[in-house]
Every structure is written in C-alpha cells, then in structure tokens.
Amino acid sequence: MIEIKNLHATVDGKEILKGIDLTINPGEVHAIMGPNGSGKSTLSYVLAGRDGYEITEGSVSFFGKDLLEMEPEERAAAGLFLAFQYPVEIPGVANTTFLKSALNAIRKQRGEPELDAMQFLKLVREKTKALSMTDEMLKRAVNVGFSGGEKKRNETLQMAVLQPKFAILDETDSGLDIDALKIVAEGVNALRSPERSMLVITHYQRLLDYIVPDHVHVLAFGKIQRSGGKELALELEKNGYAEFGVNEAA
Amino acid sequence: MAATTETVEQVRAVTEQKYKYGFTTDIESDVAPKGLNEDIVRFISAKKEEPEWLLEWRLKAFRVWQEMEEPRHWAKLSFPPIDYQDAHYYAAPKMKDRPKSLDEVDPELLKTYEKLGIPLREQEILAGVEGAEGKSPAIAVDAVFDSVSVATTFKAKLEEMGIIFCAISEAVHKCPELVQKYLGSVVPYTDNFYATLNCAVFTDGSFVYIPKGVRCPMELSTYFRINQANTGQFERTLIIADEGSYVSYLEGCTAPQRDENQLHAAVVELVALDDAQIKYSTVQNWYPGNAEGVGGIYNFVTKRGACRGRNSKISWTQVETGSAITWKYPSCILQGDNSVGEFYSVAITNNFQQADTGTKMIHIGKNTRSTIVSKGISAGRAQQTYRGLVKILPKAEGARNHTQCDSLLIGDQCGAHTVPYIENRNRTARVEHEATTAKISEDQLFYCRQRGLSEEDAVSLIVNGFCKEVLKELPMEFAVEAQKLVGISLEGSVG
Numbered sequence: 076m077i078e079i080k081n082l083h084a085t086v087d088g089k090e091i092l093k094g095i096d097l098t099i100n101p102g103e104v105h106a107i108m109g110p111n112g113s114g115k116s117t118l119s120y121v122l123a124g125r126d127g128y129e130i131t132e133g134s135v136s137f138f139g140k141d142l143l144e145m146e147p148e149e150r151a152a153a154g155l156f157l158a159f160q161y162p163v164e165i166p167g168v169a170n171t172t173f174l175k176s177a178l179n180a181i182r183k184q185r186g187e188p189e190l191d192a193m194q195f196l197k198l199v200r201e202k203t204k205a206l207s208m209t210d211e212m213l214k215r216a217v218n219v220g221f222s223g224g225e226k227k228r229n230e231t232l233q234m235a236v237l238q239p240k241f242a243i244l245d246e247t248d249s250g251l252d253i254d255a256l257k258i259v260a261e262g263v264n265a266l267r268s269p270e271r272s273m274l275v276i277t278h279y280q281r282l283l284d285y286i287v288p289d290h291v292h293v294l295a296f297g298k299i300q301r302s303g304g305k306e307l308a309l310e311l312e313k314n315g316y317a318e319f320g321v322n323e324a325a
Numbered sequence: 326m327a328a329t330t331e332t333v334e335q336v337r338a339v340t341e342q343k344y345k346y347g348f349t350t351d352i353e354s355d356v357a358p359k360g361l362n363e364d365i366v367r368f369i370s371a372k373k374e375e376p377e378w379l380l381e382w383r384l385k386a387f388r389v390w391q392e393m394e395e396p397r398h399w400a401k402l403s404f405p406p407i408d409y410q411d412a413h414y415y416a417a418p419k420m421k422d423r424p425k426s427l428d429e430v431d432p433e434l435l436k437t438y439e440k441l442g443i444p445l446r447e448q449e450i451l452a453g454v455e456g457a458e459g460k461s462p463a464i465a466v467d468a469v470f471d472s473v474s475v476a477t478t479f480k481a482k483l484e485e486m487g488i489i490f491c492a493i494s495e496a497v498h499k500c501p502e503l504v505q506k507y508l509g510s511v512v513p514y515t516d517n518f519y520a521t522l523n524c525a526v527f528t529d530g531s532f533v534y535i536p537k538g539v540r541c542p543m544e545l546s547t548y549f550r551i552n553q554a555n556t557g558q559f560e561r562t563l564i565i566a567d568e569g570s571y572v573s574y575l576e577g578c579t580a581p582q583r584d585e586n587q588l589h590a591a592v593v594e595l596v597a598l599d600d601a602q603i604k605y606s607t608v609q610n611w612y613p614g615n616a617e618g619v620g621g622i623y624n625f626v627t628k629r630g631a632c633r634g635r636n637s638k639i640s641w642t643q644v645e646t647g648s649a650i651t652w653k654y655p656s657c658i659l660q661g662d663n664s665v666g667e668f669y670s671v672a673i674t675n676n677f678q679q680a681d682t683g684t685k686m687i688h689i690g691k692n693t694r695s696t697i698v699s700k701g702i703s704a705g706r707a708q709q710t711y712r713g714l715v716k717i718l719p720k721a722e723g724a725r726n727h728t729q730c731d732s733l734l735i736g737d738q739c740g741a742h743t744v745p746y747i748e749n750r751n752r753t754a755r756v757e758h759e760a761t762t763a764k765i766s767e768d769q770l771f772y773c774r775q776r777g778l779s780e781e782d783a784v785s786l787i788v789n790g791f792c793k794e795v796l797k798e799l800p801m802e803f804a805v806e807a808q809k810l811v812g813i814s815l816e817g818s819v820g
C-alpha cells in the first residue's frame with residue numbers, strides 16, 4: 076500500500092528525517108513510538124504533503140503512485156488521512172459544513188456523485204453517535220473552543236466519515252480521558268479491514284492495548300532504530316529510549 | 326509562504342473568470358450628449374416630465390455642486406482625476422412608452438436579466454405559483470437598466486395592500502406629495518460632492534412606501550445594470566416605512582467589463598417612522614477591473630437612514646465584492662427614542678481594488694442602540710479601510726454602541742486599515758470597539774487540503790466562515806449568491 080524508501084527531509088535547512096524505510100501492507104496497523112522531537116509528526120506531514128519540507132532523498136509510493144508528486148488534496152482523494160496532533164481551528168465554519176465539503180470534494184475528485192444534504196446528515200449522525208459525540212458539536216465551528224479531547228474525537232469523526240484507505244493517527248490518544256480513549260479506539264478498530272492500513276503515532280503503550288498493532292517501530296534521530304511486534308511497546312514503556320542514546324532529561 | 330502566493334494567484338484567476346456578468350447588451354439607446362451643464366439637467370428633467378419643483382431642486386443642487394470639491398483628501402483612495410464632462414448623464418433603452426406589462430419590454434432586455442439570474446418573467450410566474458402554496462416568499466423586482474427602470478414585478482399584488490413599489494420617476498407622478506416631502510430629507514442636496522451630483526442628474530431608481538401597520542409580504546428588490554459605455558449611473562432610492570410597518574429590501578448590481586472606468590454615484594434615503602423597521606441588503610458586484618487594475622466601476626455612494634420614529638429600526642447589510650473603488654458609508658441617524666441602527670458589512674478587495682467603507686451611527690434620541698460588524702478581506706494588492714463614526718449627542722441618554730471590526734489578509738501585499746472615530750457627549754452612553762486583524766494561516770489551508778479541499782475551496786470556506794456573522798443577516802435568497810461571491814463556490818454547503 077505504502078512504501079517509504081530512504082526518505083530524507085529538511086526544514087529550514089535542518090535535516091529532520093534521515094533515511095526512513097517503512098513498508099505498510101493492506102490491512103496492517105503499524106505503531107511508531109519515539110522521543111519528543113524525533114521526527115514523528117514531520118514524517119506524517121511529509122506524507123500528507125504539507126508545504127515547507129524539502130525532500131532531499133528517497134521516495135514514497137502509494138498504491139504504486141509517486142506520493143511526493145501529488146498535491147495534499149490529491150493524496151486525500153487517493154485515501155490518505157492524517158489525524159492531526161494539533162487539530163486546527165476554523166472559526167465560523169460549522170463542523171458539518173466542513174465535513175460535507177471535504178467528503179464531497181473527495182468524492183468529486185474520484186468521479187463519484189456528491190452526497191446531498193439528507194444523505195450526508197444520515198451518514199454523519201450515525202458516525203457521531205458511534206463516537207458518543209453530540210449533534211451540538213456538529214453545529215459548532217471546526218475545533219473552535221473544543222477541549223483537547225474533543226478535538227481528538229473530532230479528528231476521529233472526520234476519519235470515520237471520510238473512510239480513508241490509509242490513516243495516520245498522530246498522537247490521537249493524547250488528551251483523551253480513559254473513557255474517550257476506549258471510544259476513539261473502538262472507532263479506529265471499526266475502521267480496521269483487510270484493505271485499510273494505519274500508522275499510529277503514540278507515546279503510550281496503553282493505546283496499543285486497544286488498537287493492537289501488527290508492527291511497532293522506534294523512531295529516534297530521524298531514523299527507524301528498531302522494529303518489532305507489539306511486545307516492543309511494552310519494553311519501551313519499561314526501559315524508555317535510553318538504549319537508543321536518548322537522554323531522558325532532554 | 327509559497328502556498329499563500331499560490332492562493333492569491335488562484336483567487337485572482339478565479340475572480341477574473343468569475344466576473345461572468347461582463348457582457349454587454351446590444352440594444353438601441355437614447356443617449357444624452359456627453360457633458361454636464363444646466364441644459365443637461367433640464368434635458369433629464371424634461372425626459373422624465375418632471376414637475377417644476379423637482380427641476381428647481383436639481384438646478385439648485387447643480388449650482389452647489391459646481392462649487393464643491395471631490396472629497397479626495399480624507400479617504401484612503403487613489404485614482405486619476407475624473408473628467409465629469411466626458412460622460413453621458415442619460416442613457417435609456419429606446420421604448421415608446423414605459424412598458425405597461427412585461428410583454429411590452431424589449432426581449433433583449435428580458436434576456437439580459439435572465440443572464441444575470443434575474444429572470445423577470447419567470448420570476449413572476451414561478452414565484453407566483455410558489456407564493457400561492459405559501460412556500461417560498463416571492464420577490465418583487467424593479468429592474469433598472471442604465472438610467473431607466475424597465476420593469477417592476479408584483480406591483481398589482483403589492484398595491485392591494487397599499488404598498489407603493491415603483492420607479493422613482495413614476496412615483497414623482499403617482500404620489501408627488503410623498504416624494505416631495507421625503508426626497509432630500511435624509512441626504513440634503515448640499516450633502517457631499519457625489520450626493521449633490523446625484524441630486525442634479527439622477528435618472529431613476531426605486532421608490533417604496535409601506536403604509537401604516539403593513540408588513541410587506543415579500544422581499545422588494547432592485548437590480549441595477551450599467552450597460553451603455555461612458556455612462557454614469559446615478560440612481561436614487563427612497564424608502565419610507567410608515568408607523569409600525571416592515572420591509573426588507575434587496576439591491577443587486579452588475580456592469581459589463583470595460584477598459585475605462587465608469588462612475589456610479591447613487592443616493593439611498595431611508596425613513597422609518599414610529600415602530601417601523603427597514604432591512605436593507607446589498608450585494609454589490611460591479612465590475613472590479615482586471616488583474617492589472619484597468620477598468621472597473623468607481624462606486625461613490627451615499628446611503629443614509631433616518632430612524633425618525635420611536636422604536637424604529639434600520640439595518641444595513643452589505644456584501645461588497647465589486648468595483649475598482651468603493652466609497653460608501655451607509656449610516657443611521659437615530660433620532661427617535663429607543664431606535665436601533667445596525668450595520669453588517671463584508672467587503673472583499675482583490676488585485677488593485679480599493680475600498681474605503683464603513684458607517685456612521687448618530688445617536689440623538691434616548692436609549693438608542695447601534696451595532697456595527699465589519700468584516701474586511703483583502704487579497705492581491707488591494708487596499709481596504711474601515712472608516713466608522715459613532716457619535717453620541719448630549720441628549721442620547723443611555724445610548725449604546727458595539728463595534729466589531731475584523732480584517733483578514735490573504736498574501737502580504739495587501740493592506741487593511743481601521744479608522745474608528747468616536748465622539749461621545751453623554752456620560753451615560755457606552756461605546757465599545759473591538760478590532761482584529763488575521764491572516765489565513767498555512768495551517769488552516771493545509772488542514773482543509775488534507776481533508777480533500779482544493780486550495781481555492783479552502784480559501785472560500787475559511788473566508789465564508791470569517792464572514793458568517795454578516796452573511797447570516799442576509800435574506801435567504803441573497804445569502805446563497807453572496808456565499809458564492811464571497812469565496813469562489815461553496816461546493817454543496819449545507820442548506
């Protein structure tokens with residue numbers, strides 16, 4: 076599904092990603108863990124096509140296409156979704172309006188018919204309920220005044236509505252209370268399917284109790300330092316990143 | 326920063342394509358010779374078969390105007406000198422008589438309005454049918470083509486309720502006492518350079534009278550269209566809401582795409598008596614000129630409403646996207662005790678457009694209240710100024726004003742300026758002013774694009790969100806058009 080080869084990326088001349096290799100097959104869930112500032116969000120931004128990153132080396136193929144050549148909205152239409160670590164506020168734009176515009180923009184790019192207001196409302200109501208969100212939150216402006224946890228839940232809702240083929244969850248668990256964590260994890264698990272893959276970025280092995288990954292990777296200093304199964308997360312929880320030469324106090 | 330530049334490029338490209346109203350209509354016209362002098366003023370008055378008092382009033386205005394100077398020193402606008410002698414002051418589609426019904430209107434004209442999305446004929450039929458079922462409220466339209474009102478729909482139905490909605494040139498004959506009593510009573514003929522010029526040469530416009538206690542059952546709307554080259558358009562609108570009445574009035578406008586600048590200097594006067602309410606909405610989309618700043622309408626407009634009566638209310642809502650230059654300050658004179666004035670504005674300037682716009686709220690009566698919400702969006706190299714005056718006179722016990730002025734910048738070559746003047750001469754009055762300036766952030770754009778929206782749709786969505794407080798004040802029928810105008814096209818917005 077996605078094949079990342081020797082990916083190097085710089086920001087303002089500073090190299091952040093220093094040769095990432097990662098292949099994710101359909102149906103797999105991969106987790107990335109790693110110390111603060113190691114480049115996890117940078118990787119997700121580069122994959123999603125955010126401006127301001129220079130790719131100095133390497134390639135990414137997504138369903139056989141050169142991902143790095145595509146515009147962010149084309150990547151979205153091709154099925155890539157990023158749940159942001161810091162979801163952005165858009166004042167004055169109702170959540171429903173935003174979601175409907177997004178869904179129809181994607182459908183349009185794919186040559187599928189757009190959903191009318193009724194069809195959309197039915198879909199969104201269903202997903203909202205599954206995530207224990209209220210209709211009131213749908214009417215509010217995108218992320219404006221949302222609590223940290225509500226923002227994360229809102230990201231999950233968007234994912235549930237847009238039904239991506241490949242979802243990157245950048246610390247979607249942080250800021251969630253215990254109940255919310257379960258609800259969000261259920262939402263994510265509901266999306267798991269043999270055709271869908273996920274890249275879950277997290278600091279806490281707790282999330283991985285709910286979303287059980289097929290593979291766990293440690294990202295430090297811009298590189299994947301170690302890969303393993305879900306037991307690697309437990310090990311990290313216990314020992315930290317000292318083994319990778321990371322000073323915990325830093 | 327690349328994304329922002331690109332955005333500006335795209336907005337620019339789209340805006341230009343968007344001016345789909347840039348066509349001209351091939352129609353025979355009656356045009357006055359170029360130039361401006363007393364003879365032209367007499368010519369216009371004679372064409373309209375006006376009574377002596379009106380001609381005298383025009384001539385007085387013309388004489389005052391000759392002594393006046395263009396108000397160039399204070400507005401933040403720059404434009405080459407206007408040669409007032411190099412324009413036609415009267416142009417009218419050739420018609421034997423004022424058409425009695427739509428059947429007599431030149432089919433070319435009907436086609437023009439159809440192209441503009443104002444199908445006079447269909448509108449009447451459709452709206453009539455729907456109105457009968459009580460579903461969507463009908464809209465009555467007065468269509469002004471160059472200097473002349475060509476058709477007014479729903480007249481008969483309105484007349485049953487005693488509502489007068491017709492061309493002002495017609496009102497002069499139909500209800501001269503009303504016109505004579507109120508014309509110039511809010512904007513006197515000595516008011517300012519452009520308004521005074523309008524008094525001398527105004528050609529047509531709409532007249533509305535809502536009798537006591539009547540709630541006008543449909544939106545009244547005037548659609549202005551400049552077609553003739555080198556023609557100034559000077560329309561004059563007068564709306565009188567008698568005691569306890571209510572009316573919602575919409576104004577829309579377009580002009581063909583031409584390389585030369587065209588002058589538009591309108592005057593709108595509103596009078597609200599005791600307990601009356603007037604809601605006046607404008608979607609202004611005059612041709613803004615091209616990306617290099619060539620052509621476009623110079624829009625110098627004087628709009629003023631007088632809340633004469635107790636508990637009266639006047640609301641101005643405007644969405645200003647067109648014109649090369651906009652000079653416009655819809656105002657409220659809050660004379661009656663407890664009267665309310667509102668100003669909701671969205672102004673969008675792009676490329677080389679310039680706008681100096683705002684409002685004046687003059688509090689005279691006790692417990693008068695005013696609200697100002699201004700949203701300015703600048704892109705390209707456009708310059709925009711909000712200029713507002715809140716004046717509280719000594720007798721305005723307990724007066725209140727709240728002003729909210731927000732500017733949004735797209736790119737870094739444009740400018741937004743806020744110039745609020747506050748004069749408070751009553752201690753019990755309270756005036757609040759808030760102002761913000763923001764940019765569309767890269768984060769917002771990326772967030773939207775990650776969700777599948779194109780950059781231009783993202784800008785449109787964000788800008789519409791920014792303007793929401795104002796857009797929601799527009800009547801439904803207009804809000805849709807305005808949303809499209811504001812951004813580019815809001816794909817499938819939730820209805």
Ligand SMILES: Nc1ncnc2c1ncn2[C@@H]1O[C@H](COP(=O)(O)OP(=O)(O)OP(=O)(O)O)[C@@H](O)[C@H]1O
Pocket residue numbers: 086087089091109110111112113114115116117118160
């Ligand atoms: N615009 C920038 N200019 C300079 N440095 C940057 C810029 N953007 C990111 N960085 C740096 O890149 C490094 C990686 O950041 P990134 O956000 O990818 O870390 P992360 O692994 O997601 O960390 P966290 O766990 O705290 O979310 C950090 O050291 C950060 O300061």
Ligand SMILES: [Mg+2]
Pocket residue numbers: 115116117160245
């Ligand atoms: Mg991060």
